[in-house]
Amino acid sequence: MSQSRRNQGPMLNFTKMHGLGNDFMVVDAISQPFRLRPEMIRELADRNFGIGFDQLLVVEPPGLPDVDFRYRIFNSDGSEVEQCGNGARCFARFVRDQRLTNKKVIRVQTAKGVIELRVGRAGMVTVDMGVPELNPPAIPFAADRRKDVYTVELGGDTVELSAVSMGNPHGVLLVDDVDTAPVGEFGPRLESHPRFPARANIGFLQIIDRTRVRLRVFERGSGETMACGSGACAAVVAGCLRGLLDSRVDVELKGGRLVIEWQGEGAPVMMEGPTASVFEGQLRLPADQPPKRRKSTRHSDAKSGTNRQNNRHRQPATSRP
Numbered sequence: 001m002s003q004s005r006r007n008q009g010p011m012l013n014f015t016k017m018h019g020l021g022n023d024f025m026v027v028d029a030i031s032q033p034f035r036l037r038p039e040m041i042r043e044l045a046d047r048n049f050g051i052g053f054d055q056l057l058v059v060e061p062p063g064l065p066d067v068d069f070r071y072r073i074f075n076s077d078g079s080e081v082e083q084c085g086n087g088a089r090c091f092a093r094f095v096r097d098q099r100l101t102n103k104k105v106i107r108v109q110t111a112k113g114v115i116e117l118r119v120g121r122a123g124m125v126t127v128d129m130g131v132p133e134l135n136p137p138a139i140p141f142a143a144d145r146r147k148d149v150y151t152v153e154l155g156g157d158t159v160e161l162s163a164v165s166m167g168n169p170h171g172v173l174l175v176d177d178v179d180t181a182p183v184g185e186f187g188p189r190l191e192s193h194p195r196f197p198a199r200a201n202i203g204f205l206q207i208i209d210r211t212r213v214r215l216r217v218f219e220r221g222s223g224e225t226m227a228c229g230s231g232a233c234a235a236v237v238a239g240c241l242r243g244l245l246d247s248r249v250d251v252e253l254k255g256g257r258l259v260i261e262w263q264g265e266g267a268p269v270m271m272e273g274p275t276a277s278v279f280e281g282q283l284r285l286p287a288d289q290p291p292k293r294r295k296s297t298r299h300s301d302a303k304s305g306t307n308r309q310n311n312r313h314r315q316p317a318t319s320r321p
Ligand SMILES: N[C@@H](CCC[C@H](N)C(=O)O)C(=O)O
Pocket: 022, 054, 055, 073, 075, 081, 082, 083, 084, 085, 086, 087, 168, 169, 201, 219, 220, 221, 222, 225, 227, 228, 229, 230, 231
């Protein structure tokens, strides 16, 4: 057998989805074996040589009681992260489209806690993104005390930003006009600034009025995206902390609009927005990627068209990437 045939591993089914142009490869790791090393994720994320995506989303069985699924997220640079808001909405649509559940309210375990997804009409999903974390060590952000606005030295420049965690770290800068904001220049420098020891997503926020903003986000591990759901939540929290916004705000991103609601300190942030499923695909993994294949009933269920919800609590046929 030739070397290339020996290196051929099993097929992996995936779905390409997006939330306002923030795009995802979504993999059901309940019904099929799945493991990808960071370099393989980077190859697949490549827009010229791979499938192309901002994040890889992985659906796993829950590890907690009263939770429906575990949700894992990998940036296009291969790093595993705690939260992805646009991804959470697509996650809800995916598990229903794939008949992994028929629930309309889905509880999902992330690396930073449990979030709740509510499926609405016409592909709309509302996500309870949890209570924002403003305490610097928990973000994490280097500061001796909590403030609503911090001054950060950036080479020869000084910038003012708010630091917020939505499960993942965000820095939010106020700008006069997002179209001319220095996203490409300040974004990468702030993403890996020493005051954000876990790196951060950097949002550039333009206030239109108390209920409407424009936003661009330079995402940690993915670069500028068409939209960032957790970034929209962090931006509204930052705007409210500065006294500039009401509790319900329309956030206009490059890829479209999200509605974000925050009633203030101690309250969770609610995010509402659309989802889109683009295509389903199959790729062959290299032979050394996944662990040994375990028995799965996914394919026979798919053929007979039965609901696969009952398989949810089986052991995952997967291991950590
Ligand atoms: N696009 C996402 C955020 C994805 C993760 C982020 N890049 C990070 O590293 O924290 C969203 O919609 O929230």
